[in-house]
Amino acid sequence: QSALTQPASVSGSPGQSITISCTGTSSDVGSYNLVSWYQKYPGKALKVVIYEVTERPSGVSNRFSGSKSGNSASLTISGLQAEDEADYYCSSYAGGSAWVFGGGTQVTVL
């Protein structure tokens, strides 16, 4: 399985909305509604912010939302805050009990 494609970096000003894309293929993102997104701060454990494309775990801010269209998924962070500055990774089920991840996107709050 090939890695999912994410932009290396995305930036925005406080209060703005940003969207991180995650492009896969018809064998992974396009075939399953099993896309999840993870937030990582340096030196900290990864934290899931979106699962099953659009579902938000308990305790995650409703400023985080997910969507999918065709072979691409997206994570939108609205009302951007300084605390959102982190790395974000997407993941998708790829069939055959396997998973594939994206290369990660560094979010910078200007």
Added chain:
Amino acid sequence: EVQLVESGGGLVQPGRSLRLSCTASGFPFGDFAMSWVRQTPGKGLEWVGFIRNKPFGATTEYAASVKDRFTISRDESKSIAYLQMNGLRTEDTAVYYCARGGTIEISTQNFFDYWGQGTLVTVSS
């Protein structure tokens, strides 16, 4: 509080073996599949494999890049998941994370809901 703590990383020569441990606490270990994911320097995450829980046979699945070299096992009595790595290559150098979940057979575990902080494995002569 769910906690996952990896250990066992270090510097190892190519061709040698290493065993990583993931010690779990704060949840019924036997109810969950456990996964391993790695992050190579400067790159993204790569799924390594997972082990189902006992009701699903404690069977395992692996990425093609590690299949036949890596083995995942679990000790229910100690709440530990293991990653046995044999025939290590320089390209296996990475931070290795364990994560809870990663099986589609259980709908609530079809993603990775908790992660450890990782352990660094460096393969070099």
